[in-house]
Amino acid sequence: MKLRCWIRDLGLGARFVLAGGPADRLRGLLTAVGAGLGVALLLLATALPHALSARDQRGLARQETSRSARPMPASDRTLLIADVDTRFRESGIRGRLLEPEGANSPLPPGLSSFPAPGEMAVSPALERLLRSPGARLLRERLPYHVTGTIAEAGLVGPDELAYYAGTRQLSQKERGSNGFVSRIDHFGAVPDARRGDPVLLLLTLLVVVALLTPIGVFVAAAVRFGGERRDRRLAALRLVGADAHTARRIAAGESLVGALLGLVLGAGLFVLGRRLAGHVAPFGVSVFPSDLVPAPLLAALVAVAVPGAAVGVTVLALRRVTAEPLGVVRSVRPAGRRLWWRLLLPAAGFVLLAPELGRGDGQSFHRSYVVTASVLVLLGVTALLPWAVDRFVGRLGGGPLSWQLAVRRLQSGTDSAGRGAAGITVAVAGAIALQMLFAAVDADYVKSTGDDLSRAQMVVMLPPGTSLSEGSARLARVRGVRGTDALYSAAVGDSARDPGVSAELTVGSCAALREVARLDSCRDGDVFAAPDPSAGSAATTLGRAGTLYIDSSYGSYTGLQIPFRMPAGGAKRASARPDPAGSLHGGILATPGAVPGAASAALQGTVYVRLDEAVPDARDEVRTAAAALGPLADAVTMVATRESARYASIRTALFIGAALVSALIGAGLLVSQLEQLQDRGPLLAFLRALGTPRRTLGLSLLWQTALPVAVGLLPAAATGLALGAVLQRMSGGPVRADWPALCVLGGIGASLALLVTVLSVPVLLRLVRAEGLRTE
Template sequence: MSLRQYARDLGMGVRFAVTGGREGWVRTTLTAVGVGIGVALLLLTTSIPRMLDARHERELSRQDLTFSAVPRPKAGDTVVVAATDTSWHDKNVRGRLLQPEGPGAPLPPGLSRFPATGEMVVSPPLRDLLDSPGARLLRERLPYKIVGTIGESGLLGPRELAYYAGAEGLEPRSGGARADRLTRFGQTQPWQREKDPVLLLMMIVVFVTLLLPVAVFIAAAVRFGGERRDRRLAALRLVGADGRTTRRIAAGEALAGAVLGLLVGAVLFLAGRQAAALVEIQGESFFPSYVTPSPALVPLVAVAVPVCAVLVTLLAMRTVVVEPLGVVRAAVAARRRLWWRLLLPLSGLALLWPMIGQGRVNGDFNQFLVIGGVLLLLVGVTALLPWIVERGVTPLGAGPLSWQLAVRRLQSSGGMAARTVNGIAVAVAGAIALQMLFAGVQSQYVKSTGHDPARAQIEVALSHRTDVTSATRAFARTEGVRASVGLATASLGDRPADPASYTDLVVGDCASLREVARLSSCRDGDMFTVNSPDYSSATDKAMRDAALRPGGRAWINPRIMGGPGLAVPLKITASLPHAAFREDSLMRSVNGLLVTPSALPAAAKPALSAQVFLRLDPALPDGREYVRNTAARVDPVSDVLAWTSTETDGGYSSLRTGLFIGATCVLALIGASLLVSQLEQLRERRKLLSVLVAFGTRRRTLGLSVLWQAAVPIALGVLLASAVGLALGAVLLRMTATPVRVDWPSVLSLTGVGAAMVAAVTLLSLPPLLRLTRPDGLRTE
């Protein structure tokens, strides 16, 4: 057969799809919508890495950290920037104070001019928030006049809360708060994070498990309306077309639907791209310009989807015999064979097996083996599911009429039911494996901070210009504060310059020092040695004893290699008692000297970094907001930190956020695919349903039969997916050298999601079912 004949048959199928009357248009529309949803989700999902990279690049472009130990000198092209980040309830507010020092001072991205002292430029969402009636405390905290808005180039996302305010009297490196002198914004050489093989493995698995259900759905979408299409093709056999020609014409119809699906997908992608500005996920928002798929992916999708439509249709038509007088589909088919279906998951396990126990100490995982192994395991679900459904529904039968109708339908067209559920099964299997992997390695990326939120909820780091005693009293008078403890820290050395031994210095009154160590007696002027459990080695104690000789001298903030240290001498008392470190100390670790205020030389105060620890009244919801307002009033460049018991690695957190976004999109796709498939099946059976109603079958019975037809394959699919997902999760955990542990709550929650999806799709399909079972459904031409 010539290529010209092949193209002519495909072209005839395309014409049938677009000019074949109402039936042709309905089938083409269903295929286009299904393919379009899949294509749009494919483009949106593959845009996630570029979205996160775009946010990271935007963050680097406005970076104002110099990482310099010595501040650069003042000049005509410098600006002093102080960080004044704050929070409003559960939302972060990025704040910066700006003090230009010459006409050539660099502007931050998104600003057209520097705000004057007492003025600020805000992001549009922050302007709206400040104008809202419930933001009184935030307006008190930001007592600046709004004179403009920050442009898109200066924001990470359209919903970010940020401001730049003008200030004066700022000094670089102001103690506990951060202030730097800059000649430019942005980081010229971004800090390169050391590659983590486990994170890279997780990233690969995330994208494979997110994209494969999309591909499965696209392959199923091109087969919508197959039964009616095959009956129409029987008419072509009457006019002389052979079996191969009808298969090529069917492929042409699928090709038309796939091409229209590409157009629908492009429209849906552009709509979703614009809607990205309206969505905030886990505190992060994205500009539409961030949502850009890889340039190589777009032409690949444009070619692969139509080719996939043709190949899938030709493959499906091999099991259908289109004769001049009808379609032979109801004949008893050979039972599906199991051996070759098991080869797929077994081959996947064979690819992953060499990396068992590799962990993060033996280099990167082989990306090709990981992708191939995970793909084969998940594709094995789609191969095994038809066999499972066929064997699972065969013995079923006895039960109510609705159950019998559903079972008989499943027994006669189990392949169609399996195709409908394939996407769900693949998604559930991948989700279970990911949940196991994330839960297993979570302890490696979620670390304890050493803070006890029951002891203190807020820590305020003050600049060196703020007196810790007066600040502590101001916080104690703040509404919602139950206790306020002020402590100051510095370093001690055994010599005024380049000391050989270091130790810590903690300054506070007796009540405050008792929050760090257990003191039997204390008066102003006393000193105590202390060491926390992590400084219990002989080397740590020797370092401390060398710097703290009773009756001798130590130097506060000694000079290091000619640096700007103060080197203030401190007289060590002859009697130096040892204090036991509290297990629930407000400071995580101390190895050195506790000093009361009168024992500290006045000249040493500029060397101290002061912190105030606060315990709040849990009954006052806005207690943290009152504290932040006091901090802004006492020291505008102070840093208010909320204590948490754990902190999460940034790369792990970003990956988890990307997984959440992608899983949300895939879940939406699964729901849409179930609904479209259900509607397509109802349309195919319109006359049969009308006949059943005409003979007295209740619509309630038909509705229940639709429920059972969806529930039984999904139940079998979830069981298979659970087995494959648990196996894949166990292998991935063994690959990362992590003990295998099943996250049963997640497995059960995913099962619940599947059940909820069945119920939702059934409810949404009831109105079309009632409409299709009206008496006019019996009418024919």
């Protein structure tokens, strides 16, 4: 019998929305839009794990690997491959040179056949880039004829820039020991099954929590859109004989319809966004539409949770409203909200975290209750907000007319205003805690490279065999280059085979050698011995030898050795100093006139390039010039710091999610504002008819939106700082706050309120016209 009553009353509530007047249908639409936006983001959140996993799997499947740890002999099942990655402006390009050694050579994923020498297969994104008018330098750098396209199986995302080019030169340049060319027999790598970094795991989970919690709060608020008009209708139902329980069930039915429509709308928005996913790449991360597949269990949970939240939130919200036959008892001052139970959620969260404060090693971050505690703390902000808004606006008094209109509106009912601000407060609290944790662990994942950017801004690795003068001379003539210093290196020993003493040989002009050593005097033909603390006295010993042997097999001393006769009297003394990349070149230093011409085949060149930063595309000019020296030449931009790839991906995910959640919160505030304007339309029109300036009404709208947000930012900041401090203690880092960054986070929340007000003004101006006084 009770179930039949629920079904009957829920159905009656649904008919009020679907068969009611235009105002009822509009409120149902607003609820559906709000819930639909939340559902779309929730479905996206359930699909992202599969999308990111698919990207990782394709990345692993195309990794070139060998089944043997030893150098592999050539066979009809092997492939020579060279890494020729490059960059064009700010975009990275993945490149590989391929030379199959037999009919059964492994084919890279995404290719149907090997490109012939001089031809290449490219990703669709790279093909579009090559055809663009501004890609002249890139076309010159990749002088291959495009004959094919890399399929989805060979790309991590639709916007990835990648190519495979065919060649017959790798067998002549094979050097397995230094990574220029590798011989492989298959593609595909096994994912690392080791336990992940607990700090990075916590960062990942907290990013998910900090992004999903505001969405859940928003959906719970969206199902209450139009609540004030609904409550007045409940009073009319009480007048015709409905009891309080029946009225609540009817109200739940109205919310349920909006939530179900929101599910349909959210699913539609997700499908539309899924189709557009291949055309957008926020923060450089793109996914194929086919990868965005919601996890069935999580999608089912969303489908059940949203309608369930609609019914539960509506019934709980009506406990503070008494719908009586003669009206809604809300005009009298309600009993004050109690604070004690609102503090239970954050208190429980901090109690769970308290036992781990003394450890300070980050090893407890993998424990599930750390995430549970963080969720409780963030949800506690939402519970505190209504109490804080009530206490604050209840003490406000006189002021300008716009201020008084807004304050009186908030004092008559803060629930609707608080619902809009709840998403902002919980998002700001989570962002502050995450920002503090990122700041605490940043030094562990962002390392200094040692590059001295005042001495050079790029470094070009030249392939073996490049002339001692050709590389630096050609690069020095490139547009945007102010100067170059070329250094060439190889191993040198005191005998042709199995040397007793060996060291590094560095060849360069006097100016270039002064970049790696302190020289008293220098002229072409000189040789220097620069002791390296890590190599002991090898440089001093070799500096006194009559003849040295330059290793042409690059460290193994198994190939033809090139004799190098030392000058009479031995090598001069020098002291090593860090080069522009921060490395020491101890050992034997020689000018070009001192080494035999045959040594060029054994020397590997490194050219440090000084750029004129005012020249557009100077770095791409250097990359293109380096590629002209040989396909294996590698031009790298020097940077002061380098960060962990996984750490960077987590931070990128946070930026993407924060942008989406901010848009959702702004849309929720706007929908809530429009709903309140629709309910107050006749009153606003009446005030305008009495002579109230439009400017005053617009300012009252701003105060009405901004005050709850401003009040909510205070507990949000306090909670975020407290949670962030606890997480910093657990990570072992110092407890500190980046106040400028925290001010920016608060400013984002305030700017959302201002933006929503500006977007609401056109609706306000339409409602205050004389036609707004009409009623039915």
